[in-house]
Every structure is written in structure tokens, then in C-alpha cells.
Amino acid sequence: MKAGKIADIIQRLGVILVYVVLWMPIVILVILSFSSHAIGLRWQGFTLQWYVQVLNTPKAMEALKNSLFVSTVATVISTIGGTLAAYGLYKYKFRGRSALRMSVLLPITIPYVVTAATLLIFFTQVIRIPMGYITIIIAHITFSAPLAVFIVLGRMARVDWTLEEASADLGADKLTTWRKVIVPVLLPAIMISAALIFPWSFNDFTITYFVAGVGTMTLPIYIFSLMQYCRTPVVINAISSVFVVLPIIGLLLVTFLQRKETT
Amino acid sequence: MVKFLTKQVHLPYVGPVGLWVLLFVLIPMGVAVYLSFVTSGPHSRIIHEFTLDNYRALFTSARLLILARSFQYAVVTNVVCLLVGYPLAYWIVRHGGRFKLLLLGGMIVPSWISQLLRLYALRRLAGDPGIINSVLLGLGVISSPVKMLFNPTAVVFGLIFVWLPFMMLPIYASLEGLDQSLLEASVDLGATPFKRFFTVTLPLTKGGVFAGTILCLIPAFGDWLSPLILGGDRVLMAGSLVRLYFISVGNFPLGAAVAVILTAAVLLMIYIFIKLGGEEAIERLV
Numbered sequence: 272m273k274a275g276k277i278a279d280i281i282q283r284l285g286v287i288l289v290y291v292v293l294w295m296p297i298v299i300l301v302i303l304s305f306s307s308h309a310i311g312l313r314w315q316g317f318t319l320q321w322y323v324q325v326l327n328t329p330k331a332m333e334a335l336k337n338s339l340f341v342s343t344v345a346t347v348i349s350t351i352g353g354t355l356a357a358y359g360l361y362k363y364k365f366r367g368r369s370a371l372r373m374s375v376l377l378p379i380t381i382p383y384v385v386t387a388a389t390l391l392i393f394f395t396q397v398i399r400i401p402m403g404y405i406t407i408i409i410a411h412i413t414f415s416a417p418l419a420v421f422i423v424l425g426r427m428a429r430v431d432w433t434l435e436e437a438s439a440d441l442g443a444d445k446l447t448t449w450r451k452v453i454v455p456v457l458l459p460a461i462m463i464s465a466a467l468i469f470p471w472s473f474n475d476f477t478i479t480y481f482v483a484g485v486g487t488m489t490l491p492i493y494i495f496s497l498m499q500y501c502r503t504p505v506v507i508n509a510i511s512s513v514f515v516v517l518p519i520i521g522l523l524l525v526t527f528l529q530r531k532e533t534t
Numbered sequence: 535m536v537k538f539l540t541k542q543v544h545l546p547y548v549g550p551v552g553l554w555v556l557l558f559v560l561i562p563m564g565v566a567v568y569l570s571f572v573t574s575g576p577h578s579r580i581i582h583e584f585t586l587d588n589y590r591a592l593f594t595s596a597r598l599l600i601l602a603r604s605f606q607y608a609v610v611t612n613v614v615c616l617l618v619g620y621p622l623a624y625w626i627v628r629h630g631g632r633f634k635l636l637l638l639g640g641m642i643v644p645s646w647i648s649q650l651l652r653l654y655a656l657r658r659l660a661g662d663p664g665i666i667n668s669v670l671l672g673l674g675v676i677s678s679p680v681k682m683l684f685n686p687t688a689v690v691f692g693l694i695f696v697w698l699p700f701m702m703l704p705i706y707a708s709l710e711g712l713d714q715s716l717l718e719a720s721v722d723l724g725a726t727p728f729k730r731f732f733t734v735t736l737p738l739t740k741g742g743v744f745a746g747t748i749l750c751l752i753p754a755f756g757d758w759l760s761p762l763i764l765g766g767d768r769v770l771m772a773g774s775l776v777r778l779y780f781i782s783v784g785n786f787p788l789g790a791a792v793a794v795i796l797t798a799a800v801l802l803m804i805y806i807f808i809k810l811g812g813e814e815a816i817e818r819l820v
């Protein structure tokens with residue numbers, strides 16, 4: 272029995288170790304954002320000056336605004352398109368259905384760098400549009416609409432569809448049925464996909480970097496430029512707090528929505 | 535005609551995304567394949583003449599080593615993530631108790647924090663100057679800074695650090711969905727815990743393992759952030775090559791060839807995973 276207890280303690284320590292390794296770097300980053308040490312290497316007394324400095328940097332605020340704009344547009348378009356596609360894929364049997372399913376899966380399964388590079392080629396060599404917010408938004412939708420498709424598709428299978436038939440039998444047109452029956456039923460899944468897509472889009476650097484062009488600033492791109500040129504790197508720590516707080520809020524939101532879905 | 539139109543009722547639904555995927559995924563991919571067979575002249579101008587030079591250049595130089603090494607790093611990452619992620623998920627499902635949600639959230643949140651920042655946080659911690667070095671120097675444990683970054687170990691550690699949650703979460707989902715009565719039955723039939731794990735639990739959760747592998751191995755294989763931030767571009771991977779040719783050098787055909795090889799390798803892997811792991815692997819992806 273004693274050996275079992277020791278094994279139990281070792282397992283617990285192992286679990287704790289994984290979480291410490293996973294969280295420590297980012298937690299230290301956030302803690303040092305309140306330290307007055309300019310390089311952000313030591314604790315040197317509490318300060319909010321780095322936050323004030325970020326708030327007073329027009330470029331940082333501009334980048335934040337751009338990021339919020341890009342992610343909002345990408346999230347809205349992706350969830351709407353994804354929901355419609357999931358509905359079509361679930362409800363209708365048509366030629367090319369499984370081919371469509373497979374192609375929609377493609378952007379999620381190939382490496383990001385390939386998606387980014389092929390889009391860069393397409394934008395510069397084929398349709399020749401200048402790089403900027405449009406190309407970033409297109410790239411984000413290309414990656415995130417498939418996510419929405421599969422999340423909503425997962426929900427479709429668990430829904431009782433008799434309501435929709437009833438609504439049609441009672442003479443409601445398609446639009447009314449969508450508004451009154453389909454959207455309310457799918458809403459939790461739609462919200463979950465939005466809650467997943469928004470932070471993904473907000474965080475993305477790997478793809479955005481390829482299609483942003485010169486002078487286009489989203490927050491991750493701004494951070495990357497700071498990493499290379501900034502003399503007071505602790506400013507990055509201050510910005511990073513946003514990136515840590517946002518997912519935690521997102522998680523609470525999703526947990527809440529999932530609870531709602533199961534009840 | 536009318537009959538044809540009424541048969542296309544699915545189009546308003548699947549049309550937009552279908553068109554989008556065609557326009558921004560399939561066609562760009564096709565163009566990339568085409569570009570990989572032509573070459574570029576001065577000022578990055580594309581010369582539209584068929585050639586195998588790009589592939590020849592990739593397969594007969596040190597770049598082949600980089601491609602092979604990326605695969606090796608990705609496999610090591612994947613194995614470590616599996617060996618850490620599976621027992622962790624298993625432990626949380628069985629012993630998590632009231633901490634279950636917290637432990638799960640503790641894994642989900644990092645997967646939502648910008649990779650760029652997480653890798654940067656590692657670099658601040660392990661770099662020179664860095665937090666660990668400054669603490670150790672301050673305590674007098676070491677007399678000169680320890681070099682921890684800009685080597686393959688750092689790059690692979692970064693990959694594990696970033697992609698672990700993506701391995702662990704699908705495994706957790708499949709373990710959580712496991713029918714407990716099967717486990718009880720195997721105990722009743724006299725299976726030892728060891729045997730029960732390998733004959734019941736593991737085979738029933740292999741979908742989660744394969745989904746985790748798709749979500750961990752493939753992104754790790756194409757990653758260019760960890761080599762850039764923790765490898766200081768001294769340890770290159772396939773993704774670094776793509777970035778190099780597309781952004782720094784502007785040799786699109788050569789970059790396209792790397793992307794095509796990467797895609798071909800990944801599609802082959804996915805095909806094998808689906809063959810081995812079944813449809814469940816795909817369902818567990820999202």
C-alpha cells in the first residue's frame with residue numbers, strides 16, 4: 272500500500288511539473304510587466320509605467336484597433352459562411368459532397384506556412400491585389416471558416432430537427448424558419464466557433480506575417496517588430512497581459528455556453 | 535432547367551464556402567504546384583518554362599538535410615507530447631476530481647495564447663541576457679551566462695511547449711468519452727491494470743491519439759516560429775526555408791517547391807493516420 276502512495280505522489284508531482292513548465296514563462300512575463308526594470312529581467316519595484324507607455328504609443332493602439340477589426344470581420348464572415356455550409360453538408364446529399372468535406376478540411380490540416388505561402392503566391396502572382404487588411408482578412412477566413420463548418424456540423428448531428436419540419440408544415444418560409452428555429456438551435460455551436468475563431472485570428476502571426484505586406488500592423492506583427500528593435504522589451508510584457516487575459520475570458524465564455532448547450 | 539435548379543437547393547448553403555475554398559485554397563495550391571516547376575529570373579520575375587531545377591536544388595543540397603531534420607524534430611516533438619499528454623489526460627480523467635475543470639482550462643488557455651508570445655516568454659527566460667541567467671548570476675551559482683538557446687534542443691523544446699496542448703486535448707476528449715462499463719468488465723474478467731490499459735483503454739482511445747498526432751506533428755513539421763525565436767535562425771526547419779524564399783529572398787518558385795514537398799509529406803501522413811486511426815481521428819479534430 273505504501274508503494275501505491277508513493278506512486279500517487281510521484282504522479283501528482285509529474286502533473287504539477289507539466290503545468291509549471293507550461294505556465295511559468297508566460298506568468299513570469301506578465302509579473303515582470305509590473306516591474307520597473309526596463310529590460311524586464313528582475314523585480315525592481317511595482318510600476319504601471321509600461322502600461323501607461325503602451326497606452327500612449329499611438330502605433331500600439333492603432334495595431335490593437337486593426338487587430339480587433341480584422342478579427343471581428345474574419346470571425347463574423349467565417350461563422351456565417353461556416354454555419355450555412357454545415358447546414359448544407361448535413362441536410363443535402365449532392366454530388367461532390369465528400370469532395371467538398373475533404374477540401375474544407377484541407378486548410379486545417381496542412382501546415383500554416385503552406386496556407387500562408389500559397390495565398391501569398393495567389394495574391395501577388397494571380398489576382399495581383401496589394402497586401403493589406405483585405406489580404407489578411409481573406410487569409411484568416413480561409414483558415415477559420417473550416418473550423419466553424421466542423422464545429423457546427425458536430426452540433427447538427429445532435430439536434431432534434433422535427434421543429435424545423437413543423438415550422439415548414441405550418442407554412443413558415445425558409446427565412447422565418449432560419450430566424451425562429453435553425454439559428455436558435457445552432458446558436459451555442461455558432462457562439463463556440465466564434466469564441467474559438469476570434470482569439471485564433473487575434474493571435475495569428477504565422478499566416479498574417481506572409482500576407483500583411485509593408486506597413487500593415489496587427490498587434491502580433493507590432494509585437495514582432497518590437498522584439499527586434501525595442502530597447503525596453505518590458506513593454507512587450509505589458510502587451511502580453513492582454514493576450515493572457517483574453518483567452519481566459521474566452522474560456523469562461525465557452526464553458527458557460529457549453530453548460531447552456533447541455534441543459 | 536427548372537428541374538436542374540430545384541435540384542441545386544444545397545447551393546445557397548454550401549456555395550459560399552465551397553467557392554471560397556476553391557478560390558483561396560485549391561487554386562492557390564494549384565498555382566503553387568505550377569510555380570514549383572518554373573524558375574525565377576532577375577528581380578524575382580517568373581520565367582514560365584518547365585524545369586525540375588527547384589526540386590533538384592532541394593534534393594541535392596544541404597536543404598534536403600533541413601527538410602529531413604524538420605521531420606525528425608516534428609517526430610521527436612510528437613513522441614514527447616504523446617508520452618506526456620496521454621498519461622496527463624489519463625490522470626486528469628481518473629483523479630482530477632474537483633480540479634478537473636481547472637486542469638483542463640490550464641491546458642486550453644495556453645493553446646489560445648499567441649505562440650509568438652509564448653516562445654518569446656521562453657526566450658526571455660532562457661536567453662542571455664535572460665531571467666534564469668540573471669538569477670543564477672545574482673546567486674553566484676554560475677560565473678558566466680549559460681548558453682541555452684540557438685541550438686536544436688531549444689527549438690524542439692519550443693515545439694513541445696507550443697504543441698503539447700493540441701496533443702493532450704483530443705486524447706482527453708476520447709478518454710472522457712470512454713465507456714466505463716467496458717473497463718469494469720475487463721476487471722471482472724480478471725485483467726490486470728496493465729493488460730486492461732493495453733487491450734481496452736488504448737485501442738478505444740486510438741482515435742484521440744491519432745487526432746492529437748495530426749494536430750501536433752503537422753504544425754510542428756511546418757513551424758517556423760520556434761526555429762526563428764529559439765533557434766535564432768541558426769537552426770533551420772522546412773518552414774524557415776519557406777519564409778526565407780518567400781519573404782527574404784523573393785524566390786517564389788523555390789519556395790513553392792518547398793511548400794509542395796511539405797504538403798505532399800503531410801497529406802501522405804494524414805492518409806496513413808486515417809487508415810490506422812479510422813474516421814474517428816477526423817471527427818476528433820474539432
